[in-house]
Amino acid sequence: MPETVAFNESLLETHLLVDARTPLEYEEDHIPGAVNVPLLTNEERVEIGIIHKNDGPKAARLRGLALTAHRFPEMVDAVAKEAGGRPIVVYCWRGGLRSKTIATVLDLAGFPARQMIGGYKAFRNQVSAFFQDFRHPTPLVVLHGMTGIGKTTLLAILEQRGFAVLDLEGLARHRGSAFGELGLTQALTQKRFETLLWDAIRKLPSDIPLVLEGESQRIGRLSLPGDFYDKMAQGIRVWCHAPVPVRVQRLIAEYGLPEYKEEMAEALGRIKKRLGGKCYEELKGNLERWEMEPFMTGLIELYYDKVYYKNREWREDFGLGMENFEAAADELCTVLTERLGARPCP
Numbered sequence: 001m002p003e004t005v006a007f008n009e010s011l012l013e014t015h016l017l018v019d020a021r022t023p024l025e026y027e028e029d030h031i032p033g034a035v036n037v038p039l040l041t042n043e044e045r046v047e048i049g050i051i052h053k054n055d056g057p058k059a060a061r062l063r064g065l066a067l068t069a070h071r072f073p074e075m076v077d078a079v080a081k082e083a084g085g086r087p088i089v090v091y092c093w094r095g096g097l098r099s100k101t102i103a104t105v106l107d108l109a110g111f112p113a114r115q116m117i118g119g120y121k122a123f124r125n126q127v128s129a130f131f132q133d134f135r136h137p138t139p140l141v142v143l144h145g146m147t148g149i150g151k152t153t154l155l156a157i158l159e160q161r162g163f164a165v166l167d168l169e170g171l172a173r174h175r176g177s178a179f180g181e182l183g184l185t186q187a188l189t190q191k192r193f194e195t196l197l198w199d200a201i202r203k204l205p206s207d208i209p210l211v212l213e214g215e216s217q218r219i220g221r222l223s224l225p226g227d228f229y230d231k232m233a234q235g236i237r238v239w240c241h242a243p244v245p246v247r248v249q250r251l252i253a254e255y256g257l258p259e260y261k262e263e264m265a266e267a268l269g270r271i272k273k274r275l276g277g278k279c280y281e282e283l284k285g286n287l288e289r290w291e292m293e294p295f296m297t298g299l300i301e302l303y304y305d306k307v308y309y310k311n312r313e314w315r316e317d318f319g320l321g322m323e324n325f326e327a328a329a330d331e332l333c334t335v336l337t338e339r340l341g342a343r344p345c346p
Contacts, residue, residue, distance in 0.1 A: 002103035003114045005089055007031075007123045009202060016083040018090040018113070020098040021120065029191035031091065031123050032199045035082045037075050039068055039098045061097070068101075075102060076109045083111070091116035091123075124191065127198045131226030137206045138164070140235030141336065144214040147304040148247030148296070149240045149322050151213045157325050158211055158332070164204045166212040171196045174220030193222045209236070209336060236339070238332070242322040244300055251296040261287070275302055 011017065017034035019026050022045050026036040040048060044067050052060035079088060079102075088106060092098035095118045106113040116122070143151045152169060159165040169175050172193055188196070204210060214237075217229045224232075255264065264287060272280045279302050286295035318335055322328050 002090075002100060002107055003112075004095075004117050005114045006117045007091075007126065011089055014086065015089045016079070016086045017116075018079055018082075018088060018099075018102065019120070020090055020092040020102045025093065025120075028189050029120075029124070029195050031120065032195065034091075035079075037078050037102065039075075039092075039102055040064065044068075064097075072105050076106060076111065079106060079113075080111055088113035089116050090114070091119045093119050094121040095119040127194055128226070130198055131194065131228050134226055134228045134231045136201070136210055136231070139209045139340065140232055141209045141211045141238060141332075142214045142232050142235045143211065143238050143240055143320075144316075145240030145242075145322070146247065146300070147308060148251040148300060149242050150247075150250050150325065151240055151322075153250075154240070154322065154325050154328055155211065155213060157329050161329060164208050164210045166197075166200060166204070166210055168197075168212060168215050168219060168224075171200060172219040172222050174222070188222075190222055194225045197225070197228075209340065211332075236336075237317045239316045239319045240322045240328075241319055244297065246323055247300055248293060248296045251299070252292045256292045256296070258290070261290070271303055274307060 005011070012031070012033055017031050019030050019034040019036045020039045021030075021036070022038050022040055022042045023036060024042045026034075026038070030036070044064075048060050048064050048067075051063050088103075088111060090099040090103040090106070090113050095116055099115050099119060103113040103115045118125075143154065145151055152167065152175075155165050155167055159167075173188060201210075212232070214232065215224065215229075217224055265284070268280070268283060268287060275283065279298070283295055283298045283302070286292075286298065317339075320328055320332060320335075
């Protein structure tokens, strides 16, 4: 019988975590840093499940042994190479037979391994609880502003300067706007997004404010978990602003790539009703002729500024000019220092 251990964050830094589930389960989500050494393939798991249902657990175990026993040396070798001398913890869906089997085989082969109590399910419960009543030790500083302002660019500059920064759109692999999927593939699951978000937050410094971009409850197909969105709404709200010509040039730099033309046409079609027939045809013509300045100007004036933040009846703590990103970073640090009176900036 392998020794057991409950999940805790310290394991992520000190142990090799081995995910004994199938590749499909691992792809859906897994504990950060875990390597996938599946006991069963995707197809074998289905087969074993059918046998368990029809013929009982003993028949299922015998069939499982027949399917996997010849792969034990290969599994041990894979884990040993990944471990590099680190202690080993194995988990499966809920701390059952799959993780127990691999942990036992590793132990017999001279590589002591412990089995995680409750498996991935226990970890998942911790992530869900973390966001259910989200609490951060420092204030949340939330950047709001119209599309094309350059909030993501500012976040990158702040991160380079040592600020605690959370890039929600980067984690979600979507820019959060009508054209937010250009050049991106939002293939990750909701569970995977939540794990990535949890992992990113836990790695942040806990003595300076957390700066992030204001988002809606949904970013593409994904949703902000628990009450995270509500806690963002209670943070320090910064309204970022820049002239339309500046925003146009920034949108062109980000989206105006010839390889995006087909995707841009599809995205434009999805907002046709919002634009109205005449405006849609005008922007469609701009796009077909690759007239980026009138196209982006039209998107800003006819769509983004009418739809996004259309109800400005909300609290705004201070404004931030965004014509120059470095100057904006300086100003943000100064204002936060004055307002919070501590060490809000690096």
